[in-house]
Amino acid sequence: MTDSSNKTSTVVSEKKFYITTPIFYANAELHLGHTYTLVLSDILARYHRSIGDKTFFLTGSDEHGDKIVRAAQKVYMGPQAFVNNNVAKMQELIKELGIANDFFIRTSDQEHHWHGAEKLWHELEKAGDIYKGLYKGLYCVGCEAFITEKELVDGKCPLHDTNPEHIEEENYFFKLSKYGPEIKRLLLSGEFKITPQSRVNEIVSLISGSNGESGLGDVSISRPERAIPWGIPVPNDPTQLMYVWCDALSNYISALGYGTDNEENFRTFWPADVQVLGKDILRFHALLWPAFLLSAKIPLSRELLVHGFVTSDGKKMSKSIGNVLSPEEFISEYGRDALRYYLAREVSPVEDWDLTRKKFKEVYNANLANGLGNLVSRTLKMAEQYFGGVVTGDATRAPSIKTKMSAVGAFGDIAGMNIPYIIINDILPRYHKHMSANEINKGADVIWELISHLDQFITDYEPFKLVKTDRDKTEAIIWGLLFGLREVAQMLVPIMPDTAQRISLLVGASDVNVDEIVFNSKAPVEPLFMRK
Protein backbone atom coordinates (compact mmCIF):
# COMPACT_ATOMS: atom_id res chain seq x y z
CA MET A 1 0.00 0.00 0.00
CA THR A 2 1.53 3.27 -1.01
CA ASP A 3 0.62 6.50 0.64
CA SER A 4 1.32 8.62 -2.38
CA SER A 5 -1.53 7.12 -4.37
CA ASN A 6 -4.29 7.72 -1.93
CA LYS A 7 -4.64 11.41 -2.30
CA THR A 8 -8.41 11.26 -2.31
CA SER A 9 -8.81 9.36 0.90
CA THR A 10 -6.06 10.89 2.95
CA VAL A 11 -6.80 13.75 5.24
CA VAL A 12 -3.51 15.27 6.13
CA SER A 13 -3.01 15.42 9.84
CA GLU A 14 0.02 16.16 11.95
CA LYS A 15 -1.43 15.28 15.29
CA LYS A 16 -0.32 12.67 17.76
CA PHE A 17 -2.64 9.89 18.80
CA TYR A 18 -2.17 7.71 21.87
CA ILE A 19 -4.58 4.84 22.34
CA THR A 20 -4.56 2.13 25.01
CA THR A 21 -6.37 -1.06 25.88
CA PRO A 22 -6.58 -2.19 29.48
CA ILE A 23 -3.87 -4.61 30.45
CA PHE A 24 -5.26 -8.12 30.50
CA TYR A 25 -5.04 -10.24 33.61
CA ALA A 26 -2.53 -13.03 32.98
CA ASN A 27 -4.41 -15.77 34.82
CA ALA A 28 -6.27 -17.14 31.80
CA GLU A 29 -6.46 -17.03 28.04
CA LEU A 30 -8.00 -14.14 26.15
CA HIS A 31 -11.59 -14.55 25.05
CA LEU A 32 -13.89 -12.81 22.60
CA GLY A 33 -14.42 -9.85 24.89
CA HIS A 34 -10.70 -9.14 24.98
CA THR A 35 -10.60 -9.75 21.24
CA TYR A 36 -13.15 -7.02 20.72
CA THR A 37 -11.19 -4.56 22.85
CA LEU A 38 -8.06 -5.31 20.88
CA VAL A 39 -9.62 -5.13 17.43
CA LEU A 40 -11.55 -1.95 18.18
CA SER A 41 -8.39 -0.29 19.45
CA ASP A 42 -6.32 -1.59 16.57
CA ILE A 43 -8.78 -0.27 14.01
CA LEU A 44 -8.69 3.18 15.60
CA ALA A 45 -4.90 3.07 15.78
CA ARG A 46 -4.58 2.01 12.15
CA TYR A 47 -7.07 4.64 11.11
CA HIS A 48 -5.10 7.39 12.80
CA ARG A 49 -1.88 6.12 11.28
CA SER A 50 -3.56 6.09 7.87
CA ILE A 51 -4.44 9.77 8.13
CA GLY A 52 -0.93 10.67 9.18
CA ASP A 53 -1.24 10.98 12.95
CA LYS A 54 1.83 10.12 14.94
CA THR A 55 0.32 7.12 16.66
CA PHE A 56 1.19 5.01 19.68
CA PHE A 57 -0.95 1.99 20.45
CA LEU A 58 -0.41 0.24 23.77
CA THR A 59 -1.66 -3.03 25.14
CA GLY A 60 -0.23 -5.35 27.76
CA SER A 61 -0.73 -7.67 30.69
CA ASP A 62 -1.49 -7.33 34.38
CA GLU A 63 0.53 -10.01 36.12
CA HIS A 64 0.49 -9.41 39.86
CA GLY A 65 -1.75 -10.36 42.75
CA ASP A 66 -2.75 -13.28 44.91
CA LYS A 67 -4.90 -14.79 42.20
CA ILE A 68 -1.88 -15.28 39.99
CA VAL A 69 0.13 -16.80 42.81
CA ARG A 70 -2.63 -19.26 43.61
CA ALA A 71 -3.29 -20.16 39.98
CA ALA A 72 0.42 -20.78 39.50
CA GLN A 73 0.62 -22.97 42.59
CA LYS A 74 -2.17 -25.12 41.28
CA VAL A 75 -0.07 -26.08 38.29
CA TYR A 76 3.13 -26.28 40.32
CA MET A 77 4.70 -23.25 38.73
CA GLY A 78 6.35 -20.15 40.04
CA PRO A 79 4.37 -16.97 39.35
CA GLN A 80 6.86 -15.57 36.87
CA ALA A 81 7.00 -18.73 34.79
CA PHE A 82 3.23 -18.96 34.99
CA VAL A 83 2.60 -15.47 33.67
CA ASN A 84 5.32 -15.84 31.04
CA ASN A 85 3.45 -18.82 29.75
CA ASN A 86 0.09 -17.05 29.66
CA VAL A 87 1.50 -13.90 28.15
CA ALA A 88 3.06 -15.93 25.35
CA LYS A 89 -0.43 -17.27 24.56
CA MET A 90 -1.89 -13.77 24.66
CA GLN A 91 0.70 -12.52 22.27
CA GLU A 92 0.01 -15.39 19.94
CA LEU A 93 -3.66 -14.42 19.67
CA ILE A 94 -2.71 -10.77 19.30
CA LYS A 95 -0.56 -11.73 16.38
CA GLU A 96 -3.27 -13.90 14.84
CA LEU A 97 -5.70 -11.00 15.03
CA GLY A 98 -3.30 -8.77 13.18
CA ILE A 99 -3.02 -6.32 16.05
CA ALA A 100 -0.31 -3.77 15.34
CA ASN A 101 0.49 -2.49 18.82
CA ASP A 102 3.57 -0.35 19.30
CA PHE A 103 4.41 -1.80 22.68
CA PHE A 104 3.31 -4.54 25.05
CA ILE A 105 3.66 -3.55 28.69
CA ARG A 106 3.95 -6.20 31.40
CA THR A 107 3.53 -5.26 35.03
CA SER A 108 6.17 -7.77 36.10
CA ASP A 109 8.66 -6.05 33.83
CA GLN A 110 10.92 -4.23 36.29
CA GLU A 111 12.80 -2.36 33.64
CA HIS A 112 9.80 -0.94 31.76
CA HIS A 113 7.06 -0.77 34.33
CA TRP A 114 8.22 -0.54 37.92
CA HIS A 115 9.93 2.84 37.71
CA GLY A 116 6.73 4.42 36.48
CA ALA A 117 4.59 2.83 39.18
CA GLU A 118 7.09 3.91 41.83
CA LYS A 119 7.29 7.45 40.54
CA LEU A 120 3.52 7.73 40.51
CA TRP A 121 3.44 6.51 44.12
CA HIS A 122 6.01 9.12 45.07
CA GLU A 123 3.96 11.85 43.44
CA LEU A 124 0.82 10.82 45.31
CA GLU A 125 2.84 10.81 48.52
CA LYS A 126 4.33 14.21 47.76
CA ALA A 127 0.82 15.60 47.26
CA GLY A 128 -0.06 14.36 50.75
CA ASP A 129 -2.66 11.96 49.41
CA ILE A 130 -1.34 8.73 50.92
CA TYR A 131 -1.88 7.82 54.53
CA LYS A 132 -1.83 4.70 56.67
CA GLY A 133 -5.16 3.29 57.67
CA LEU A 134 -6.98 0.17 58.71
CA TYR A 135 -8.45 -1.94 55.96
CA LYS A 136 -11.40 -4.01 57.13
CA GLY A 137 -12.63 -6.89 55.12
CA LEU A 138 -13.69 -10.47 54.88
CA TYR A 139 -10.72 -12.75 54.61
CA CYS A 140 -10.85 -16.37 53.50
CA VAL A 141 -8.01 -18.39 54.96
CA GLY A 142 -8.32 -21.01 52.25
CA CYS A 143 -8.05 -18.41 49.51
CA GLU A 144 -5.46 -16.45 51.43
CA ALA A 145 -7.27 -13.39 50.14
CA PHE A 146 -10.03 -10.94 50.82
CA ILE A 147 -13.34 -11.74 49.30
CA THR A 148 -16.27 -9.43 48.75
CA GLU A 149 -19.79 -9.73 50.11
CA LYS A 150 -21.03 -10.36 46.61
CA GLU A 151 -18.85 -13.40 46.21
CA LEU A 152 -20.25 -15.09 49.28
CA VAL A 153 -22.71 -17.92 48.91
CA ASP A 154 -24.87 -18.29 52.02
CA GLY A 155 -22.29 -16.23 53.85
CA LYS A 156 -19.53 -18.66 52.94
CA CYS A 157 -16.62 -18.68 50.56
CA PRO A 158 -17.91 -20.56 47.51
CA LEU A 159 -14.54 -22.21 46.91
CA HIS A 160 -13.87 -23.47 50.40
CA ASP A 161 -17.35 -23.52 51.91
CA THR A 162 -16.02 -21.82 55.04
CA ASN A 163 -17.03 -18.68 56.85
CA PRO A 164 -14.61 -15.87 56.10
CA GLU A 165 -13.04 -13.99 59.01
CA HIS A 166 -13.49 -10.30 59.64
CA ILE A 167 -9.97 -9.00 59.79
CA GLU A 168 -8.29 -5.65 59.88
CA GLU A 169 -4.87 -4.86 58.59
CA GLU A 170 -2.79 -1.77 58.16
CA ASN A 171 -2.65 -0.55 54.57
CA TYR A 172 -1.83 2.60 52.73
CA PHE A 173 -4.86 4.57 51.64
CA PHE A 174 -5.30 7.08 48.86
CA LYS A 175 -7.45 10.19 49.33
CA LEU A 176 -9.82 9.48 46.50
CA SER A 177 -12.57 11.45 48.23
CA LYS A 178 -10.56 14.64 47.81
CA TYR A 179 -10.83 14.54 44.01
CA GLY A 180 -14.52 13.79 43.52
CA PRO A 181 -15.63 17.37 42.95
CA GLU A 182 -12.85 18.12 40.47
CA ILE A 183 -13.49 14.95 38.46
CA LYS A 184 -17.18 15.76 38.43
CA ARG A 185 -16.45 19.23 37.14
CA LEU A 186 -14.17 17.91 34.39
CA LEU A 187 -16.77 15.36 33.34
CA LEU A 188 -19.59 17.86 33.20
CA SER A 189 -17.51 20.40 31.31
CA GLY A 190 -16.49 17.78 28.79
CA GLU A 191 -12.77 18.22 29.40
CA PHE A 192 -12.71 14.62 30.52
CA LYS A 193 -14.88 12.74 28.09
CA ILE A 194 -16.50 9.35 28.50
CA THR A 195 -18.32 7.66 25.65
CA PRO A 196 -21.18 6.86 25.81
CA GLN A 197 -22.71 9.71 27.77
CA SER A 198 -24.72 7.35 29.97
CA ARG A 199 -21.44 6.32 31.62
CA VAL A 200 -20.76 9.93 32.52
CA ASN A 201 -24.12 10.07 34.23
CA GLU A 202 -23.32 6.95 36.19
CA ILE A 203 -20.01 8.27 37.41
CA VAL A 204 -21.38 11.69 38.24
CA SER A 205 -24.18 10.20 40.29
CA LEU A 206 -21.67 7.98 42.03
CA ILE A 207 -19.57 10.99 42.95
CA SER A 208 -22.57 12.96 44.09
CA GLY A 209 -23.82 10.09 46.18
CA SER A 210 -27.43 9.50 47.04
CA ASN A 211 -29.63 10.99 49.75
CA GLY A 212 -27.20 13.80 50.32
CA GLU A 213 -24.47 11.42 51.41
CA SER A 214 -21.06 11.89 49.95
CA GLY A 215 -20.40 9.35 47.25
CA LEU A 216 -16.68 8.76 47.35
CA GLY A 217 -14.60 7.25 50.10
CA ASP A 218 -10.88 6.68 50.15
CA VAL A 219 -9.40 3.44 48.88
CA SER A 220 -6.64 1.22 50.09
CA ILE A 221 -3.79 0.97 47.63
CA SER A 222 -1.45 -1.51 49.27
CA ARG A 223 -1.48 -4.94 50.88
CA PRO A 224 0.90 -6.42 53.39
CA GLU A 225 3.46 -8.66 51.78
CA ARG A 226 2.23 -12.23 52.13
CA ALA A 227 3.81 -15.66 51.87
CA ILE A 228 4.93 -15.17 48.30
CA PRO A 229 5.84 -11.59 47.54
CA TRP A 230 4.42 -11.04 44.07
CA GLY A 231 3.99 -7.39 43.28
CA ILE A 232 5.74 -4.07 43.32
CA PRO A 233 7.07 -3.15 46.78
CA VAL A 234 5.82 0.11 48.19
CA PRO A 235 8.70 2.59 48.03
CA ASN A 236 10.40 2.84 51.44
CA ASP A 237 8.20 0.18 52.98
CA PRO A 238 9.08 -3.32 51.76
CA THR A 239 6.52 -4.86 54.12
CA GLN A 240 3.79 -3.65 51.76
CA LEU A 241 3.10 -4.32 48.10
CA MET A 242 1.19 -1.99 45.83
CA TYR A 243 -2.37 -3.16 45.39
CA VAL A 244 -3.65 -3.59 41.86
CA TRP A 245 -4.77 -0.02 41.22
CA CYS A 246 -1.54 1.85 41.48
CA ASP A 247 0.36 -1.05 40.00
CA ALA A 248 -1.89 -1.61 37.00
CA LEU A 249 -3.24 1.83 36.12
CA SER A 250 0.24 3.29 36.01
CA ASN A 251 1.00 1.09 32.99
CA TYR A 252 -0.50 3.73 30.73
CA ILE A 253 2.33 6.09 31.55
CA SER A 254 5.11 3.69 32.53
CA ALA A 255 4.90 2.25 29.03
CA LEU A 256 5.80 5.69 27.72
CA GLY A 257 8.91 5.79 29.88
CA TYR A 258 7.42 7.79 32.75
CA GLY A 259 9.74 7.42 35.72
CA THR A 260 12.69 6.23 33.64
CA ASP A 261 15.62 8.29 32.42
CA ASN A 262 13.97 8.55 29.02
CA GLU A 263 10.57 10.22 29.22
CA GLU A 264 10.51 11.36 25.62
CA ASN A 265 7.55 9.20 24.63
CA PHE A 266 5.70 10.37 27.70
CA ARG A 267 6.21 13.98 26.71
CA THR A 268 5.21 13.24 23.12
CA PHE A 269 2.16 11.07 23.61
CA TRP A 270 0.58 11.78 26.98
CA PRO A 271 -2.29 12.47 27.57
CA ALA A 272 -3.98 9.45 26.03
CA ASP A 273 -6.42 10.41 23.31
CA VAL A 274 -8.58 7.32 23.68
CA GLN A 275 -8.52 4.70 26.40
CA VAL A 276 -10.61 1.72 25.42
CA LEU A 277 -12.11 -0.37 28.20
CA GLY A 278 -14.99 -2.63 29.12
CA LYS A 279 -17.83 -1.45 31.29
CA ASP A 280 -16.71 -3.67 34.17
CA ILE A 281 -13.68 -1.55 34.86
CA LEU A 282 -15.21 1.84 34.20
CA ARG A 283 -15.05 2.97 37.80
CA PHE A 284 -11.32 2.52 38.13
CA HIS A 285 -10.68 4.40 34.95
CA ALA A 286 -13.22 7.11 35.53
CA LEU A 287 -12.54 7.82 39.20
CA LEU A 288 -9.35 6.35 40.56
CA TRP A 289 -7.18 6.86 37.52
CA PRO A 290 -8.08 10.52 37.02
CA ALA A 291 -7.72 11.07 40.77
CA PHE A 292 -4.19 9.63 40.65
CA LEU A 293 -3.36 11.87 37.71
CA LEU A 294 -4.79 14.97 39.37
CA SER A 295 -2.82 14.18 42.51
CA ALA A 296 0.38 13.68 40.53
CA LYS A 297 -0.35 16.82 38.51
CA ILE A 298 -0.43 14.93 35.25
CA PRO A 299 -3.05 15.85 32.63
CA LEU A 300 -6.03 13.50 32.37
CA SER A 301 -6.76 11.24 29.43
CA ARG A 302 -8.97 12.94 26.89
CA GLU A 303 -11.51 10.19 26.43
CA LEU A 304 -12.59 6.83 27.77
CA LEU A 305 -14.34 4.67 25.22
CA VAL A 306 -16.41 2.16 27.15
CA HIS A 307 -17.63 -0.89 25.30
CA GLY A 308 -20.12 -3.56 26.32
CA PHE A 309 -20.01 -7.30 26.79
CA VAL A 310 -20.51 -10.13 24.35
CA THR A 311 -23.07 -12.85 24.81
CA SER A 312 -23.54 -16.09 22.94
CA ASP A 313 -27.08 -16.60 21.72
CA GLY A 314 -28.32 -14.14 24.32
CA LYS A 315 -26.60 -15.81 27.27
CA LYS A 316 -23.39 -15.20 29.06
CA MET A 317 -20.75 -17.55 27.76
CA SER A 318 -20.01 -20.31 30.19
CA LYS A 319 -18.44 -23.69 30.03
CA SER A 320 -21.32 -25.30 31.90
CA ILE A 321 -23.86 -24.07 29.34
CA GLY A 322 -21.43 -25.05 26.62
CA ASN A 323 -21.96 -21.91 24.56
CA VAL A 324 -18.42 -20.60 24.60
CA LEU A 325 -17.25 -19.18 21.30
CA SER A 326 -13.56 -18.51 20.82
CA PRO A 327 -11.87 -16.04 18.53
CA GLU A 328 -9.63 -18.82 17.23
CA GLU A 329 -12.67 -20.72 15.98
CA PHE A 330 -13.74 -17.88 13.70
CA ILE A 331 -10.23 -17.11 12.56
CA SER A 332 -9.59 -20.67 11.48
CA GLU A 333 -12.90 -21.05 9.70
CA TYR A 334 -13.31 -17.62 8.11
CA GLY A 335 -9.97 -15.88 8.40
CA ARG A 336 -8.69 -13.05 10.52
CA ASP A 337 -10.15 -10.28 8.38
CA ALA A 338 -13.62 -11.79 8.50
CA LEU A 339 -13.54 -11.71 12.28
CA ARG A 340 -12.22 -8.16 12.24
CA TYR A 341 -15.01 -7.24 9.83
CA TYR A 342 -17.64 -8.68 12.10
CA LEU A 343 -16.29 -6.89 15.15
CA ALA A 344 -15.96 -3.63 13.26
CA ARG A 345 -19.31 -3.46 11.55
CA GLU A 346 -21.75 -5.74 13.29
CA VAL A 347 -20.98 -4.58 16.83
CA SER A 348 -21.77 -1.23 18.42
CA PRO A 349 -18.66 0.18 20.10
CA VAL A 350 -20.60 1.08 23.23
CA GLU A 351 -23.29 -1.53 23.67
CA ASP A 352 -23.57 -5.20 24.52
CA TRP A 353 -23.64 -7.48 21.54
CA ASP A 354 -24.46 -11.03 20.72
CA LEU A 355 -22.75 -13.60 18.56
CA THR A 356 -23.88 -16.92 17.14
CA ARG A 357 -22.27 -19.11 14.51
CA LYS A 358 -25.41 -18.74 12.40
CA LYS A 359 -25.33 -14.97 12.47
CA PHE A 360 -21.63 -14.87 11.71
CA LYS A 361 -22.13 -17.07 8.69
CA GLU A 362 -25.05 -15.02 7.40
CA VAL A 363 -23.14 -11.81 7.76
CA TYR A 364 -20.06 -13.31 6.18
CA ASN A 365 -21.93 -14.58 3.14
CA ALA A 366 -24.02 -11.45 2.66
CA ASN A 367 -21.31 -8.83 3.01
CA LEU A 368 -17.97 -10.47 2.38
CA ALA A 369 -18.67 -13.26 -0.12
CA ASN A 370 -21.67 -11.81 -1.99
CA GLY A 371 -20.86 -8.17 -1.37
CA LEU A 372 -17.21 -7.23 -1.35
CA GLY A 373 -15.68 -10.44 -2.71
CA ASN A 374 -18.09 -10.84 -5.59
CA LEU A 375 -17.78 -7.20 -6.62
CA VAL A 376 -14.01 -7.56 -6.78
CA SER A 377 -14.32 -10.71 -8.86
CA ARG A 378 -16.80 -9.44 -11.41
CA THR A 379 -15.06 -6.10 -11.88
CA LEU A 380 -11.59 -7.50 -12.30
CA LYS A 381 -12.79 -10.30 -14.52
CA MET A 382 -14.34 -7.80 -16.91
CA ALA A 383 -11.25 -5.62 -16.82
CA GLU A 384 -9.12 -8.59 -17.70
CA GLN A 385 -11.38 -10.08 -20.37
CA TYR A 386 -12.15 -6.87 -22.20
CA PHE A 387 -8.98 -4.84 -21.75
CA GLY A 388 -6.30 -7.25 -20.66
CA GLY A 389 -6.41 -5.59 -17.24
CA VAL A 390 -5.10 -2.24 -18.52
CA VAL A 391 -7.79 0.39 -18.11
CA THR A 392 -7.28 4.09 -18.77
CA GLY A 393 -9.70 6.84 -17.95
CA ASP A 394 -10.36 9.94 -15.94
CA ALA A 395 -12.92 11.36 -13.61
CA THR A 396 -14.45 13.69 -16.20
CA ARG A 397 -15.35 10.83 -18.54
CA ALA A 398 -16.72 8.49 -15.89
CA PRO A 399 -20.44 7.91 -16.51
CA SER A 400 -22.98 8.76 -13.84
CA ILE A 401 -25.09 6.43 -11.78
CA LYS A 402 -28.54 6.16 -13.33
CA THR A 403 -30.69 4.39 -10.81
CA LYS A 404 -32.20 6.36 -8.04
CA MET A 405 -30.84 5.18 -4.74
CA SER A 406 -33.15 6.71 -2.27
CA ALA A 407 -32.25 7.90 1.19
CA VAL A 408 -28.64 6.93 0.76
CA GLY A 409 -25.86 9.29 1.67
CA ALA A 410 -25.69 13.00 2.14
CA PHE A 411 -27.35 13.79 -1.16
CA GLY A 412 -30.47 11.75 -0.63
CA ASP A 413 -30.26 10.65 -4.22
CA ILE A 414 -27.07 10.06 -6.15
CA ALA A 415 -28.58 9.52 -9.57
CA GLY A 416 -26.76 11.69 -12.11
CA MET A 417 -23.48 11.79 -10.22
CA ASN A 418 -20.43 9.83 -11.18
CA ILE A 419 -18.40 7.53 -8.97
CA PRO A 420 -15.44 9.82 -8.21
CA TYR A 421 -17.77 12.71 -7.41
CA ILE A 422 -19.84 10.61 -5.03
CA ILE A 423 -16.76 9.26 -3.31
CA ILE A 424 -15.08 12.58 -2.79
CA ASN A 425 -18.12 14.59 -1.81
CA ASP A 426 -20.20 12.09 0.07
CA ILE A 427 -18.56 8.78 0.92
CA LEU A 428 -15.17 9.96 2.17
CA PRO A 429 -16.38 12.86 4.33
CA ARG A 430 -18.84 10.63 6.10
CA TYR A 431 -16.32 7.83 6.46
CA HIS A 432 -13.80 10.16 8.09
CA LYS A 433 -16.41 11.77 10.26
CA HIS A 434 -17.39 8.44 11.76
CA MET A 435 -13.95 6.94 12.05
CA SER A 436 -12.55 9.98 13.80
CA ALA A 437 -15.48 9.83 16.23
CA ASN A 438 -14.59 6.21 17.06
CA GLU A 439 -17.77 5.02 15.33
CA ILE A 440 -16.08 2.27 13.39
CA ASN A 441 -19.34 0.45 12.71
CA LYS A 442 -20.78 3.50 10.99
CA GLY A 443 -17.53 4.04 9.14
CA ALA A 444 -17.75 0.49 7.84
CA ASP A 445 -21.39 1.06 6.83
CA VAL A 446 -20.22 3.85 4.54
CA ILE A 447 -17.76 1.52 2.82
CA TRP A 448 -20.54 -0.93 2.14
CA GLU A 449 -22.71 1.86 0.77
CA LEU A 450 -20.03 2.44 -1.82
CA ILE A 451 -19.87 -1.28 -2.60
CA SER A 452 -23.62 -1.21 -3.13
CA HIS A 453 -23.30 1.82 -5.44
CA LEU A 454 -20.72 0.01 -7.52
CA ASP A 455 -22.98 -3.03 -7.94
CA GLN A 456 -25.77 -0.69 -8.92
CA PHE A 457 -23.49 1.00 -11.41
CA ILE A 458 -22.88 -2.35 -13.14
CA THR A 459 -26.61 -2.96 -13.28
CA ASP A 460 -27.17 0.50 -14.76
CA TYR A 461 -24.80 0.07 -17.70
CA GLU A 462 -24.43 -3.68 -18.15
CA PRO A 463 -20.85 -3.36 -19.40
CA PHE A 464 -20.88 -7.07 -20.23
CA LYS A 465 -23.40 -6.25 -22.99
CA LEU A 466 -22.14 -2.81 -23.84
CA VAL A 467 -18.67 -4.08 -24.62
CA LYS A 468 -20.03 -5.61 -27.82
CA THR A 469 -21.13 -2.25 -29.17
CA ASP A 470 -19.16 0.50 -27.45
CA ARG A 471 -15.69 -0.36 -26.18
CA ASP A 472 -14.82 3.24 -25.20
CA LYS A 473 -17.78 3.69 -22.97
CA THR A 474 -17.26 0.25 -21.50
CA GLU A 475 -13.72 1.22 -20.60
CA ALA A 476 -14.95 4.38 -18.91
CA ILE A 477 -17.36 2.31 -16.87
CA ILE A 478 -14.77 -0.25 -15.85
CA TRP A 479 -12.46 2.64 -14.98
CA GLY A 480 -15.12 4.01 -12.66
CA LEU A 481 -15.49 0.63 -11.02
CA LEU A 482 -11.75 0.25 -10.52
CA PHE A 483 -11.58 3.75 -9.11
CA GLY A 484 -14.28 2.78 -6.66
CA LEU A 485 -12.54 -0.43 -5.67
CA ARG A 486 -9.34 1.43 -5.06
CA GLU A 487 -11.15 3.68 -2.61
CA VAL A 488 -12.86 0.73 -0.99
CA ALA A 489 -9.42 -0.76 -0.39
CA GLN A 490 -8.12 2.48 1.09
CA MET A 491 -11.01 2.78 3.49
CA LEU A 492 -10.63 -0.87 4.42
CA VAL A 493 -7.02 -0.43 5.52
CA PRO A 494 -7.76 0.01 9.24
CA ILE A 495 -10.50 -2.59 9.39
CA MET A 496 -9.23 -5.40 7.17
CA PRO A 497 -5.58 -4.75 6.48
CA ASP A 498 -4.86 -8.00 4.60
CA THR A 499 -7.91 -7.67 2.38
CA ALA A 500 -7.18 -4.02 1.69
CA GLN A 501 -3.74 -4.92 0.49
CA ARG A 502 -4.95 -7.79 -1.67
CA ILE A 503 -7.52 -5.58 -3.39
CA SER A 504 -5.01 -2.80 -3.92
CA LEU A 505 -2.57 -5.17 -5.56
CA LEU A 506 -5.25 -6.66 -7.81
CA VAL A 507 -6.61 -3.27 -8.84
CA GLY A 508 -3.10 -2.04 -9.63
CA ALA A 509 -3.63 1.72 -9.66
CA SER A 510 -0.82 3.85 -11.02
CA ASP A 511 0.72 6.40 -8.69
CA VAL A 512 -0.38 9.52 -10.44
CA ASN A 513 -2.98 12.13 -9.71
CA VAL A 514 -6.64 11.27 -9.44
CA ASP A 515 -7.60 12.55 -12.85
CA GLU A 516 -5.29 10.30 -14.83
CA ILE A 517 -5.15 6.97 -13.12
CA VAL A 518 -4.16 4.01 -15.22
CA PHE A 519 -5.13 0.66 -13.80
CA ASN A 520 -3.04 -2.38 -14.44
CA SER A 521 -5.30 -4.93 -12.84
CA LYS A 522 -5.58 -8.65 -12.71
CA ALA A 523 -8.42 -10.96 -11.81
CA PRO A 524 -8.11 -12.88 -8.55
CA VAL A 525 -7.06 -16.50 -8.94
CA GLU A 526 -9.55 -17.52 -6.30
CA PRO A 527 -12.38 -15.68 -4.54
CA LEU A 528 -11.40 -13.30 -1.73
CA PHE A 529 -14.06 -14.78 0.50
CA MET A 530 -15.31 -18.23 -0.32
CA ARG A 531 -19.03 -18.60 0.18
CA LYS A 532 -19.81 -20.76 3.20
Place this chain on the structure above:
RNA sequence: GCCGGUGUAGUUCAAUGGUUAGAACGAGGGACUCAUAAGCCCUAAACAGUGGUUCGAUUCCACUCAUCGGCACCA
Protein backbone atom coordinates in the same frame (compact mmCIF):
# COMPACT_ATOMS: atom_id res chain seq x y z
C1' G B 1 -35.37 -1.35 47.02
C1' C B 2 -33.33 3.32 44.78
C1' C B 3 -31.45 5.96 40.24
C1' G B 4 -31.00 5.94 34.87
C1' G B 5 -31.70 3.91 29.83
C1' U B 6 -34.45 1.02 26.32
C1' G B 7 -39.10 -1.29 24.29
C1' U B 8 -40.53 -0.13 16.07
C1' A B 9 -41.15 -5.97 10.75
C1' G B 10 -38.60 -13.18 12.12
C1' U B 11 -33.61 -10.56 13.44
C1' U B 12 -30.42 -6.01 13.90
C1' C B 13 -31.27 -0.96 13.60
C1' A B 14 -33.40 4.18 11.61
C1' A B 15 -36.89 8.26 11.37
C1' U B 16 -41.10 11.43 12.52
C1' G B 17 -46.50 16.06 16.63
C1' G B 18 -50.09 15.47 10.80
C1' U B 19 -50.58 12.57 3.41
C1' U B 20 -48.22 5.43 1.97
C1' A B 21 -43.14 4.56 9.74
C1' G B 22 -37.51 3.76 6.39
C1' A B 23 -33.15 0.21 5.65
C1' A B 24 -30.21 -4.23 6.03
C1' C B 25 -30.10 -9.53 6.85
C1' G B 26 -33.39 -13.57 6.57
C1' A B 27 -38.14 -15.49 3.68
C1' G B 28 -41.07 -15.80 -1.12
C1' G B 29 -41.37 -14.46 -6.51
C1' G B 30 -39.19 -12.44 -11.28
C1' A B 31 -36.09 -10.88 -15.47
C1' C B 32 -30.89 -11.20 -16.58
C1' U B 33 -25.62 -13.43 -16.84
C1' C B 34 -19.70 -9.98 -16.14
C1' A B 35 -19.27 -12.51 -11.26
C1' U B 36 -18.33 -16.66 -5.70
C1' A B 37 -26.26 -19.75 -8.40
C1' A B 38 -23.27 -13.77 -6.60
C1' G B 39 -25.64 -8.88 -8.49
C1' C B 40 -30.45 -6.37 -9.89
C1' C B 41 -36.00 -5.88 -9.57
C1' C B 42 -40.65 -7.06 -6.97
C1' U B 43 -43.59 -8.98 -2.64
C1' A B 44 -44.98 -10.20 2.47
C1' A B 45 -43.69 -8.38 7.31
C1' A B 46 -43.54 -3.75 12.86
C1' C B 47 -44.82 1.38 16.23
C1' A B 48 -45.28 -3.46 24.30
C1' G B 49 -50.09 -2.08 27.05
C1' U B 50 -53.48 1.55 29.36
C1' G B 51 -54.78 6.49 30.25
C1' G B 52 -53.79 11.74 29.36
C1' U B 53 -52.28 16.52 26.64
C1' U B 54 -53.63 17.93 21.48
C1' C B 55 -57.75 19.47 15.99
C1' G B 56 -54.27 15.24 15.49
C1' A B 57 -49.25 10.91 18.80
C1' U B 58 -45.51 5.71 17.12
C1' U B 59 -43.35 10.60 18.39
C1' C B 60 -44.87 14.64 24.43
C1' C B 61 -46.67 13.23 29.71
C1' A B 62 -48.27 9.47 33.54
C1' C B 63 -48.81 4.59 34.97
C1' U B 64 -48.24 -0.82 33.99
C1' C B 65 -45.43 -4.66 32.03
C1' A B 66 -40.79 -6.29 29.91
C1' U B 67 -35.69 -5.63 29.39
C1' C B 68 -30.69 -3.52 30.17
C1' G B 69 -27.18 -0.72 33.12
C1' G B 70 -25.50 1.53 37.87
C1' C B 71 -25.83 1.54 43.35
C1' A B 72 -17.16 1.22 45.59
C1' C B 73 -12.07 -2.12 46.15
C1' C B 74 -15.11 -7.13 40.44
C1' A B 75 -9.11 -5.97 35.11
